[in-house]
Amino acid sequence: MARYTQESIQRLRDAVDIIDLISRYVPLKRSGAAHKGRCPFHDEKTPSFVVQSASKSYHCFGCGAHGDALSFLMQYEHLDFKGSLEFLSERYGVALEVEQNSDVKKGPSKVRLRQVMEEACRFFHVQLLYSKTAEPAREYLYSRGISLEFVQMFAIGFAPAQEGLKPYLLSKGFRTEELREVGLIGERGREFFSERIVFPILDTLGHTVGFSARKYREETFGGKYINTPETALFKKGKILFGLFHSKKRIVKGRKACLVEGQLDALRLIEAGFDFTVATLGTAFGPAHVDQLRALGVEEVYVAFDQDEAGVTSAEKVGHMLMKKGIGARVVTFEGSKDPDELLHKGGKVAVFSALSLARPYIEYLVESARKNWSLPQEINRGVQAIASKIREWESPILVYESLKQLAALVNVPEKLLEIGGEPTTSTPVALPKPSSLEKELTFELDLIRWLVCSGKARPEVFEMCSKHLSEEDFLYDVSKQLFSMAMQTLREDREWDMLNVASQLDTEDVSEALEVLVSRKVQIDKAPAMTKEAVERIKQRNWMSQREAVRKKMEEPGLGDDELLSLAKSFDELTRSMPKV
Numbered sequence: 001m002a003r004y005t006q007e008s009i010q011r012l013r014d015a016v017d018i019i020d021l022i023s024r025y026v027p028l029k030r031s032g033a034a035h036k037g038r039c040p041f042h043d044e045k046t047p048s049f050v051v052q053s054a055s056k057s058y059h060c061f062g063c064g065a066h067g068d069a070l071s072f073l074m075q076y077e078h079l080d081f082k083g084s085l086e087f088l089s090e091r092y093g094v095a096l097e098v099e100q101n102s103d104v105k106k107g108p109s110k111v112r113l114r115q116v117m118e119e120a121c122r123f124f125h126v127q128l129l130y131s132k133t134a135e136p137a138r139e140y141l142y143s144r145g146i147s148l149e150f151v152q153m154f155a156i157g158f159a160p161a162q163e164g165l166k167p168y169l170l171s172k173g174f175r176t177e178e179l180r181e182v183g184l185i186g187e188r189g190r191e192f193f194s195e196r197i198v199f200p201i202l203d204t205l206g207h208t209v210g211f212s213a214r215k216y217r218e219e220t221f222g223g224k225y226i227n228t229p230e231t232a233l234f235k236k237g238k239i240l241f242g243l244f245h246s247k248k249r250i251v252k253g254r255k256a257c258l259v260e261g262q263l264d265a266l267r268l269i270e271a272g273f274d275f276t277v278a279t280l281g282t283a284f285g286p287a288h289v290d291q292l293r294a295l296g297v298e299e300v301y302v303a304f305d306q307d308e309a310g311v312t313s314a315e316k317v318g319h320m321l322m323k324k325g326i327g328a329r330v331v332t333f334e335g336s337k338d339p340d341e342l343l344h345k346g347g348k349v350a351v352f353s354a355l356s357l358a359r360p361y362i363e364y365l366v367e368s369a370r371k372n373w374s375l376p377q378e379i380n381r382g383v384q385a386i387a388s389k390i391r392e393w394e395s396p397i398l399v400y401e402s403l404k405q406l407a408a409l410v411n412v413p414e415k416l417l418e419i420g421g422e423p424t425t426s427t428p429v430a431l432p433k434p435s436s437l438e439k440e441l442t443f444e445l446d447l448i449r450w451l452v453c454s455g456k457a458r459p460e461v462f463e464m465c466s467k468h469l470s471e472e473d474f475l476y477d478v479s480k481q482l483f484s485m486a487m488q489t490l491r492e493d494r495e496w497d498m499l500n501v502a503s504q505l506d507t508e509d510v511s512e513a514l515e516v517l518v519s520r521k522v523q524i525d526k527a528p529a530m531t532k533e534a535v536e537r538i539k540q541r542n543w544m545s546q547r548e549a550v551r552k553k554m555e556e557p558g559l560g561d562d563e564l565l566s567l568a569k570s571f572d573e574l575t576r577s578m579p580k581v
Helices: 006-015 018-023 069-076 081-091 110-130 132-143 148-153 165-171 176-181 243-253 262-270 286-294 308-323 339-356 361-370 376-390 396-410 436-454 459-468 477-491 498-504 507-519 524-554 561-576
Strands: 029-031 034-037 049-052 057-060 157-159 196-202 208-214 225-227 255-259 276-278 299-302 327-330
Touching (some): 006 081, 006 498, 018 049, 018 069, 110 148, 110 157, 110 176, 110 196, 110 208, 132 157, 132 196, 148 262, 165 176, 196 262, 243 255, 243 262, 243 276, 262 339, 286 308, 299 308, 308 361, 327 361, 361 376, 361 396, 436 459, 436 477, 436 507, 436 524, 459 477, 477 498, 477 507, 498 507, 524 561
Parallel strands (some): 255 276, 255 299, 299 327
Antiparallel strands (some): 029 034, 034 049, 157 196, 208 225
């Protein structure tokens, strides 16, 4: 796992200018020794968002958002911990050095690899705009209603049949190894893309991390689309095409439109439906669902192609979304094979109408299944199949309400689906229950957040934790380490620094925990009371756990009288000593 040297982290800490960073997103005005602006994490008319240059931190006195440069990027750009580190490293030109005993594979830096991809993007784009050999590709795009402005807006390019990209990049000083690392050439040195229209694939920050290339002539070898192979920059299972252009509206509106084709996505985005993203092929998976959840998405319009494959994919993707608690609506339309054609034929009104008429996932499943129902046994099998699928979803409330909706749609009594009881399928499926361990970890991280955000402003918070808690009171290793670091920071009268975490903990191991840590907001005035409540809960949790362990020990067979008496005394002492803060 990657752990960065303290020396490189310190250089990065010194280089980061939090005023410069945040002012790229939020207009700031000097106010005394600080800078103020409107908080980007909630709507407000009067500025209450304060950025301190000296402490390299920010705090919103309206919603309680608090943190440093890393926290800001994780909250605003929705980057993970490692991605935020890499962003700062590249932004301020400070290389992060991995400790020598790290098992991370060495290779070209991501900064260098991104430079290769940006130069390749420019090459492809210029080829499409000016190359004679690209004339058929330009004619194809124009026949699809693609304008020059559209091509320039999304930096669409063209990969010629003849070798041209490789010698161009080598002439720019890049090495063959670097071209291979980003998937532009294969193991034998041949260029990966040939005689195709090329769409840049961007990460959430707008960096080109890969390409999706579409053939415009049937005789071109390979599938309709081919994508950059997996590289250090490009992870197909973690990329949603078009997210860079759509992220802002998706986060604000908490909804997204999901399409299959890259051209479909870009056309809808250009037309003003800039909450659209696309899968890369049919590779929509759990990581994409998690990505949408991290952006706060509550509802997704699934607008896939209207062929048999598209219908099958829509059912599968809708199920994946509903399983994780994201509402799914399936978009259908007649007379067009895909959203791009629908827009071309009917304009924005046709697309808006299709989205407005999108059916909730359960309704769509029932309507699709009804086409094959005629005999009673077919109806029974179909309804039970849908009910079984619903029972796989993780939210018990969603399962309960969806089964009720299914009963109403197929006009059967709710009791026949045994809503709230055991499933009627031959293989019982238990309703998933939230993990109590995950809840406890989140709770422990919440307490640490109260400590790091308010410990200096409210000394009683630090004193309470110092008096009543130690590392051993926490269940999770990451909580133990973060609590220890927070207490040491306050003892030394320093500001909590997320960059310091990167020099002491393995970044991959703590990334998810730190995302929880920075996502919580803190009202400092409530900190003492909330901290006391949290400390009491931790002490009582551990006390109850100790009592339960002794009680179970007393129930073990074969205990002697003396041992049983000793355990009974311990149990009695624990019962009388319920902790209080």
